Amino acid sequence: MNKYSKHIFRTSLLGQSVVVLCGLDGNKFLFSNENKLAVPWLPRSIHKMFPYSNNDKISLVDEAKKLRKILSQFLVPDVRQRCFCIMERVVKQNLATNWDNKRKVTVLPLAMKYTLCLICDLFLSIDDPAGIEELGAPLEQLRAGLFSLPIDLPGTSYSLGLKASKFLMNKLVLIVKQRKIDLEQNKAPTTLDLLSYLLLEVDDDGNLLDESVIASRILGTFIGAHEASATVITFTIKYLAELPGVYSEVQKEMMEIKNSKVPGDLLNWDDTQKMKYSWNVVCEVMRLVPPIQGTFREAIVDFDYKGFSVPKGWKLFWSTSSTHKNSDYFSEPERFDPARFEGKGPAPYTYIPFGGGPHLCPGKDLAKLQILVFMYHVVTKYKWETVLPDEEINFHPFPKPAHGLPILLQHENVQGIE
Numbered sequence: 001m002n003k004y005s006k007h008i009f010r011t012s013l014l015g016q017s018v019v020v021l022c023g024l025d026g027n028k029f030l031f032s033n034e035n036k037l038a039v040p041w042l043p044r045s046i047h048k049m050f051p052y053s054n055n056d057k058i059s060l061v062d063e064a065k066k067l068r069k070i071l072s073q074f075l076v077p078d079v080r081q082r083c084f085c086i087m088e089r090v091v092k093q094n095l096a097t098n099w100d101n102k103r104k105v106t107v108l109p110l111a112m113k114y115t116l117c118l119i120c121d122l123f124l125s126i127d128d129p130a131g132i133e134e135l136g137a138p139l140e141q142l143r144a145g146l147f148s149l150p151i152d153l154p155g156t157s158y159s160l161g162l163k164a165s166k167f168l169m170n171k172l173v174l175i176v177k178q179r180k181i182d183l184e185q186n187k188a189p190t191t192l193d194l195l196s197y198l199l200l201e202v203d204d205d206g207n208l209l210d211e212s213v214i215a216s217r218i219l220g221t222f223i224g225a226h227e228a229s230a231t232v233i234t235f236t237i238k239y240l241a242e243l244p245g246v247y248s249e250v251q252k253e254m255m256e257i258k259n260s261k262v263p264g265d266l267l268n269w270d271d272t273q274k275m276k277y278s279w280n281v282v283c284e285v286m287r288l289v290p291p292i293q294g295t296f297r298e299a300i301v302d303f304d305y306k307g308f309s310v311p312k313g314w315k316l317f318w319s320t321s322s323t324h325k326n327s328d329y330f331s332e333p334e335r336f337d338p339a340r341f342e343g344k345g346p347a348p349y350t351y352i353p354f355g356g357g358p359h360l361c362p363g364k365d366l367a368k369l370q371i372l373v374f375m376y377h378v379v380t381k382y383k384w385e386t387v388l389p390d391e392e393i394n395f396h397p398f399p400k401p402a403h404g405l406p407i408l409l410q411h412e413n414v415q416g417i418e
């Protein structure tokens with residue numbers, strides 16, 4: 001391939017040669033394994049931070065399948081109310097500590113704190129601030145290292161990321177060991193968290209999983225679950241500040257749910273099914289500002305794309321943003337319009353914030369709850385305006401408001417505001 005266009009170009013990402021595909025235009029081949037055209041692939045530099053197994057391709061596919069099965073168990077009717085319980089407790093604690101009685105808050109770090117507390121509780125039953133803090137800082141370093149230049153010299157982001165990965169793996173192995181001891185002594189939490197499911201999993205030979213395998217699965221899920229949801233929450237808050245009409249509609253929908261409850265009632269599954277407009281708003285936020293800019297695939301046979309031949313073995317990176325901004329599928333793509341998601345919504349493979357096909361994000365449904373529960377509590381308590389209306393957006397590689405999105409809160413009860 002020696003031609004370049006706006007749709008396809010070759011570049012060097014993270015030290016490896018990769019073809020970038022822009023504008024998927026409803027093309028299914030990248031997401032489908034039906035014709036064995038493409039499989040997920042990670043650059044070696046990223047893989048080094050997730051010590052799954054020696055065979056990287058097989059492990060990625062298998063890991064995803066197993067994780068999908070486990071995460072789906074969180075949302076079966078008998079178990080999902082536990083998720084609501086934890087989510088509401090964590091939101092209320094976070095708002096009480098960091099939002100109530102404040103006039104000005106910076107959204108992104110607080111949203112990161114919320115999603116971190118949530119995954120520590122949902123996945124490991126850790127709810128003490130010190131235990132959460134111990135995981136938070138190295139997670140941040142690991143994330144910074146994942147998308148840095150793979151130069152392993154002291155002090156570089158990559159080297160710090162590798163160190164953080166080692167620290168987290170050791171820490172998680174200790175947590176797994178402690179849980180086993182607690183189980184033997186009948187002191188373990190009785191709730192079903194991710195760790196308790198993983199302790200029951202067996203490998204292909206029927207053996208219980210090794211502690212380091214469990215630790216690396218938890219680490220992968222933490223990375224997937226932490227920042228993407230926090231990014232969506234942050235940009236939803238931003239759009240709601242900028243679009244008062246949209247804020248009013250969301251608030252109306254949420255207040256109807258709130259008014260249908262008696263004090264002390266928890267949110268439940270049926271409530272979230274009624275949050276249709278609010279979810280359409282979140283979907284539109286993810287169309288305009290997808291938290292994940294795309295992921296990697298590897299061509300496993302030769303194929304053609306937009307008149308270009310992509311040979312077997314080439315590494316590919318598909319792009320979310322350019323697909324979401326294609327005016328063939330989204331008229332006036334820059335306009336904020338939640339109605340795009342009414343009825344059948346966008347055509348298949350044109351709206352891909354969670355990816356697609358067999359590797360569709362396994363945490364998609366959990367993320368929806370995480371975001372809606374947070375939104376419910378925030379819009380039924382506060383109104384807000386942005387401090388920096390034209391705040392720049394940076395990409396690291398998640399989109400981030402350059403100053404973390406400072407906002408001014410208006411409380412129902414304005415006494416004692418800092």
Ligand code: HEM
Nearest residue numbers: 064224225228229292295353354355356359360361363367
């Ligand atoms: C709004 C929040 C989220 C967004 C936008 C998001 C987006 C994505 C995307 C684009 C992918 C790649 C899919 C592909 O390659 O086709 C992905 C994969 C993944 N996500 Fe999420 N995600 C979110 C939340 C979560 C949560 C809450 C979890 C865990 C509970 C999670 C766990 C994962 C995992 C484990 C993978 C790898 C799947 C695989 O390789 O097959 N994500 N996510």
